Amino acid sequence: MFCFQCEQTDRTGQTPGCAGARGNCGKTPVTADLQDLLVHAVKGIAQYASRARVLGAGDDDAARFVLFSMFTTLTNVNFTPTRFVSLLREAEGVRNRVRERYEEAARARGLVPEALSGPATWSPEPDLDGMLRQAAEVGVRAGLDVVGPDVVGLRALCLYGLKGVCAYAHHATVLGLHDPKVYAEVEDLLSFLADNPTDPDQLLERALRVGMLNLDVMRLLDAANTGTFGSPQPTAVRTTPVAGKAILVSGHDLKDLAALLEQTAGTGINVYTHGEMLPAHGYPALRAHEHLVGNYGGAWHEQQVEFARFPGPILMTSNCIIEPHLSYRHRIFTTGPVGWPGVRHLTEDFRPVIQAAMAMPGFAETEEPERAITVGFARDAVLSVTDRIVDAVRQGAVRHFFLIGGCDGPTPGRNYFTDLALSAPQDSVILTLGCNKYRFNDHDFGSIGGIPRLLDLGQCNDTYSAITIALRLAKEFGCDVNELPLTLALSWMEQKAVAVLLSLLALGIRNIHLGPDLPGFLTPNLVARIVDEFGLRTVGDPAEDIATALGRR
Structure with missing residues (x-):
């Protein structure tokens, strides 16, 4: 190989x-x-x-x-x-x-x-x-x-x-x-x-x-x-368990989540999201299911620890599966394009998952105090307050936007994105999407004039929302996207991120910070060409990058 x-x-x-x-x-x-x-x-x-x-x-x-x-x-x-x-x-x-x-x-x-x-x-x-x-x-x-x-x-x-x-x-x-x-x-x-x-x-x-x-x-x-499922709306998502039988759903496929919610209705089983499924809570048709009670765990690479601790079965709906540990291999199921040798694969009928949930203890008690994170700031939600955002920029209340998105992973160097978010000045707004948000989305960033400083746009594929928002702001300010007070810092892991990067380059968006490493299939000659033509750069020192973005250097 x-x-x-x-x-x-x-x-x-x-x-x-x-x-x-x-x-x-x-x-x-x-x-x-x-x-x-x-x-x-x-x-x-x-x-x-x-x-x-x-x-x-x-x-x-x-x-x-x-x-x-x-x-x-x-x-x-x-x-x-x-x-x-x-x-x-x-x-x-x-x-x-x-x-x-x-x-x-x-x-x-x-x-x-x-x-x-x-x-x-x-x-x-x-x-x-x-x-x-x-x-x-x-x-x-x-x-x-x-x-x-x-x-x-x-x-x-x-x-x-x-x-x-x-x-x-x-x-x-x-x-x-x-x-x-x-x-x-x-x-x-x-x-x-x-x-x-x-x-x-x-x-x-x-x-x-x-x-x-x-x-x-x-x-x-x-x-x-x-x-x-309707346009996402800002929604507080519980991140602490609720007493009762439980199923955990990971991946990206909202249709599979919807089917599971329909099949578990009235069973007394609570459904939790994991990883990139977190943004599902912002969709009205999914949130209408009261037994979609919250999110459990964080990014995909933590699943071996988190799945082992979860007191119910797990359903993997798309990419992000890693080798199931023996402690939960008998209670993890796959669907759609996903597969692992020896793991049971299902198609539309999730009764085996439900049966496994009924046979397991679930959470013994509701954890208090309740903790929550807010999702659902997709394009419609953000564009509905465009006037307020524009006014905040023109009045100097918002000086800069940082789009910190992409895939999380276990490799060294990804603390850059955490440090960038936590070091961003108080007069800046952070837009995020993809699972690297788990590195900082439990932090209280506060708000500016009623606008939250952290806006979770959704899954990696919701880059469309980010692009739409950026294009609308550029139109409002009468400038090119590259002239906006906006810094893009993207963490990449797999091929969806490559597709997103190519979209941004095709749109002429320059000076993207990509990391923690550039793709191994790009030779030094190709890196030099892409850097020269598109201004692509690797992530560096967060403090220096913030200073550059704010014009201090």
């Missing part, structure tokens, strides 16, 4: 990347190689699908299979080799169906169907050993000795951004919101990668296209979430 797609990348060797017996995420070589092979397979689907769609023969079911398959290859999503073997066999059938649609559509227009090569001709070997031999030829570093590390890095930048796009788009599709234009662009970009492009300028241009596509997808997901 070789993998350098996330911030957990092993950097002890000469070349950044996890290799050997196990990745730092817990991924085995078998799983890693099968994931690479699945990406290769969906490129083959996309080669035919993109051409079929141009001829009016698009296959939306195939497109949704591509989204789901790509999602399963994200960091900390699915670790189950048998599931990937099944997806690989299914991919061949989907590819054959799409190929037939393309060829029929071409002949119907009097065209000679193209004879495609590369991933389009791939078929799985009959056994696992054969598939692993195939995977060895199509890994992320394929062709390194011919094209060099810079091209491989740019291919990876496009691919990993696309993985994030596919994850966000999948979340929208499960809520019933589909956009054939998104499917077409995903297919086109994957088909482009299937041809093993070598032009660095073209690759960087396509990476920025991935960023613009991600902006469209986040807008689609925002519409899916708000259209289904």
Whole structure:
């Protein structure tokens, strides 16, 4: 195996990347190689699908299979080799169906169907050993000795951004919101990668296209979430337990949470959110369930300790799973794209989770005093007080905004984001999203003129809210976004964050502070180019960065 797609990348060797017996995420070589092979397979689907769609023969079911398959290859999503073997066999059938649609559509227009090569001709070997031999030829570093590390890095930048796009788009599709234009662009970009492009300028241009596509997808997901569950509203969320039977839900998928809430209604079981599911409390339709009682625990990387202590079953709905400890492996369940060997996987019917909750003790008593944190400051909530915010800036009550968002993680250096938030001057406002907010969201930041100094915008995909707010403020002040009194500090971990970063770069937003490390797939040459063209910088000393932001240096 070789993998350098996330911030957990092993950097002890000469070349950044996890290799050997196990990745730092817990991924085995078998799983890693099968994931690479699945990406290769969906490129083959996309080669035919993109051409079929141009001829009016698009296959939306195939497109949704591509989204789901790509999602399963994200960091900390699915670790189950048998599931990937099944997806690989299914991919061949989907590819054959799409190929037939393309060829029929071409002949119907009097065209000679193209004879495609590369991933389009791939078929799985009959056994696992054969598939692993195939995977060895199509890994992320394929062709390194011919094209060099810079091209491989740019291919990876496009691919990993696309993985994030596919994850966000999948979340929208499960809520019933589909956009054939998104499917077409995903297919086109994957088909482009299937041809093993070598032009660095073209690759960087396509990476920025991935960023613009991600902006469209986040807008689609925002519409899916708000259209289904209502616009988030500022809501105090209890973080101390309530007496009674309990279920913990982690991940990002609001539809799965909604289904569990409906199935647990009237059972006496209390439901708690964990990790990136915390923002769910801001949605009116979800908050209407009185047995959604609060949030338990913090960011994803603390789950082995927190899940072990939780007196009920756990449901993982999307990325963020890490190896379940034996103390709770028998009571953790997965759904959607998630998987771990030996862990029971469910689809829509959550009765096994409910049965496990009824068999466990739950919390013996309600913990007092009650503690709470406030969520729900999405775009509508913030934009509704735009006039007050603008006036506060013009009057000097608010001097600066700090957007501190992204993924948390266990690696050193992430204390930067804590220190930045806690050191921000009293006349500044902090916007946050993603799970790195757990580093400081229990702190009382106070308010300015009735505006809370800490505004939690939601999950990582709610970057759309942050961008919308920034664009609206720029319009109000009659300036460019880069001229706003705004500092962006983003912590990254996996491929959704890569997609978000590409969106910000595509919008022309400069001087983003990214950390704790830059992605391992970016070579020194690529880092130099991105720094020169976009002003991207690594996180540094919080005090110095604040002084620079406020014009003291």
